[in-house]
Amino acid sequence: MKLAELQTAFQGAVLNGAQPLPGSILPSRQQGAEERFKIYQDAYRLRLTEFLSSDYPALRVILGDDDFNTLAAAYIEDTPSFHRNARWYGRGLPDFMRVHEPWQDCRAVTDLSLFERALADAFDAADCEALEASALGSVAAEDQPKLRFSFQPGLSVLSLAQGTAAVHQAVSEDSEVPTPSATEEETVLIWRDCSQQSFYRVLEENEALALDSAVAGGTFAEICGLLSLRMPEDAAVNEAAVFLIRWFTDGLIAGFSCA
Amino acid sequence: MQDLSPLGLPSRLGFGLGLRPIYYPDILEQKPRVDWFEILSENYMVPGGRPLTMLDRIRADYPIVMHGVSMSIASTAPLDFDYLKGLKALADRTQPAWISDHLCWTGVHGLNLHDLLPVPYTLEALEHVVERISRVQDFLGRRIAVENVSSYVTFAESEMDEWTFVEEVAERADCWLLFDVNNVFVSACNHDFDPQAFIQSIKPERVVQLHIAGHSDFGSHKIDTHDQPVCDEVWALYAEACKRFGSASTMIERDDNFPPFSELLAELDHARAIADPAHANVAEAVE
Numbered sequence: 008m009k010l011a012e013l014q015t016a017f018q019g020a021v022l023n024g025a026q027p028l029p030g031s032i033l034p035s036r037q038q039g040a041e042e043r044f045k046i047y048q049d050a051y052r053l054r055l056t057e058f059l060s061s062d063y064p065a066l067r068v069i070l071g072d073d074d075f076n077t078l079a080a081a082y083i084e085d086t087p088s089f090h091r092n093a094r095w096y097g098r099g100l101p102d103f104m105r106v107h108e109p110w111q112d113c114r115a116v117t118d119l120s121l122f123e124r125a126l127a128d129a130f131d132a133a134d135c136e137a138l139e140a141s142a143l144g145s146v147a148a149e150d151q152p153k154l155r156f157s158f159q160p161g162l163s164v165l166s167l168a169q170g171t172a173a174v175h176q177a178v179s180e181d182s183e184v185p186t187p188s189a190t191e192e193e194t195v196l197i198w199r200d201c202s203q204q205s206f207y208r209v210l211e212e213n214e215a216l217a218l219d220s221a222v223a224g225g226t227f228a229e230i231c232g233l234l235s236l237r238m239p240e241d242a243a244v245n246e247a248a249v250f251l252i253r254w255f256t257d258g259l260i261a262g263f264s265c266a
Numbered sequence: 267m268q269d270l271s272p273l274g275l276p277s278r279l280g281f282g283l284g285l286r287p288i289y290y291p292d293i294l295e296q297k298p299r300v301d302w303f304e305i306l307s308e309n310y311m312v313p314g315g316r317p318l319t320m321l322d323r324i325r326a327d328y329p330i331v332m333h334g335v336s337m338s339i340a341s342t343a344p345l346d347f348d349y350l351k352g353l354k355a356l357a358d359r360t361q362p363a364w365i366s367d368h369l370c371w372t373g374v375h376g377l378n379l380h381d382l383l384p385v386p387y388t389l390e391a392l393e394h395v396v397e398r399i400s401r402v403q404d405f406l407g408r409r410i411a412v413e414n415v416s417s418y419v420t421f422a423e424s425e426m427d428e429w430t431f432v433e434e435v436a437e438r439a440d441c442w443l444l445f446d447v448n449n450v451f452v453s454a455c456n457h458d459f460d461p462q463a464f465i466q467s468i469k470p471e472r473v474v475q476l477h478i479a480g481h482s483d484f485g486s487h488k489i490d491t492h493d494q495p496v497c498d499e500v501w502a503l504y505a506e507a508c509k510r511f512g513s514a515s516t517m518i519e520r521d522d523n524f525p526p527f528s529e530l531l532a533e534l535d536h537a538r539a540i541a542d543p544a545h546a547n548v549a550e551a552v553e
Contacts, residue, residue: 010342017383035456038487131315203319
């Protein structure tokens with residue numbers, strides 16, 4: 008058998024146990040050919056399951072080992088790796104869970120996987136200097152309404168089942184795990200600051216509205232406009248300014264423009 | 267391209283360990299007596315963040331060697347130049363003493379099985395691998411080292427011994443070898459060959475580095491798991507390897523079931539104790 012044919016047959020039989028293994032595999036003194044080949048079939052599944060366990064530790068705790076392994080097995084059979092780097096293999100797990108039973112009917116676990124994926128993405132996102140609020144000192148007062156902001160590459164704003172962040176925290180602290188809401192949502196901000204630490208916090212409704220708008224490219228005036236639907240205009244401007252200062256303090260903001 | 271003369275082996279680095287995140291605090295706080303660290307290249311081929319920050323900090327105090335698992339040098343799929351560009355960028359940043367990967371393939375048709383898959387020891391495979399190593403060395407502008415892997419199957423197609431294949435690859439591609447002592451031991455048990463035959467067939471001037479590690483014994487076969495201390499039989503084989511490859515840098519691999527860092531340092535001291543008399547013997551022989 009030529010090398011290319013052998014590799015195609017070998018890979019096919021590792022991925023799909025139902026495929027015949029390459030006929031050229033010889034037995035050893037102690038093992039038959041099938042038993043020897045099974046080492047590679049088992050190693051493939053074990054290794055990818057380890058990647059998923061590493062990326063989704065809280066999900067593994069919440070599901071329990073058996074159910075997590077069932078999920079991992081389903082994902083692995085559905086999703087071969089096209090990545091040279093194991094880091095990216097598990098990124099598709101939340102999307103897989105959202106369209107496959109039984110996980111699609113359980114928002115609490117699907118959202119926990121989204122939360123953990125965002126934490127992983129923040130962890131090794133591209134480095135970017137955080138801007139300090141004092142940088143705004145160069146902006147003329149008449150230009151301030153036109154301010155738009157860019158954010159750290161690892162920043163995510165997620166709408167999740169209410170209680171998802173608390174579940175993650177409880178698992179991390181090995182404390183009693185709360186039950187997320189089946190109907191209510193929370194907005195969670197996840198980011199990494201210049202100290203290379205990843206953080207998250209649950210946003211209250213007004214800040215969530217403002218940050219959503221800012222991340223989508225909304226101007227400071229547009230952010231104030233959104234908030235003014237919920238409060239008097241002066242209060243909206245003050246509130247937007249308070250949020251902005253906090254985003255600078257937290258190291259979320261990478262740049263701004265006044266165009 | 268570096269000087270690729272047979273005498274172009276880099277300076278001996280001494281005794282190293284794998285750089286694993288669990289040990290970052292030990293390394294940064296204790297500045298332990300480890301001569302160098304080997305990184306898994308792919309773990310640092312990420313956009314940014316803590317992995318690269320930690321690597322930069324540790325690189326400031328220690329020499330680094332880059333060791334990859336995804337070059338897939340024996341694959342019949344096209345070389346992945348995006349991967350190689352990433353590898354080169356990491357090398358530019360890290361300035362490693364050398365770059366290594368495995369004499370294996372990891373997938374075809376765009377897929378990656380994330381495993382070090384075995385090669386049939388045929389002339390066809392030999393020529394294929396040699397051609398690819400040459401292209402990779404040209405692209406990276408430096409000689410690379412390739413490592414013999416543990417294997418669990420034997421192919422009827424094979425036309426030569428593994429050690430003949432490995433030695434021929436090194437000679438024809440003009441690359442270095444990362445001689446993995448544990449892999450020789452594991453494969454010798456799984457395929458019933460004499461590990462001494464392997465050691466004695468490899469030319470010392472090609473061997474830039476030695477790996478030692480632990481493995482798991484399943485009775486009918488052994489698997490290269492890197493989750494156990496180095497066993498007595500592998501230490502004994504390491505002593506034999508030191509006699510032949512005296513000047514090669516040594517590194518202990520540990521990738522799971524991580525012990526306290528002090529235990530790895532003790533293993534490294536054990537390697538030093540074994541290797542030093544061997545180095546003395548080599549020096550005497552040269553004199």
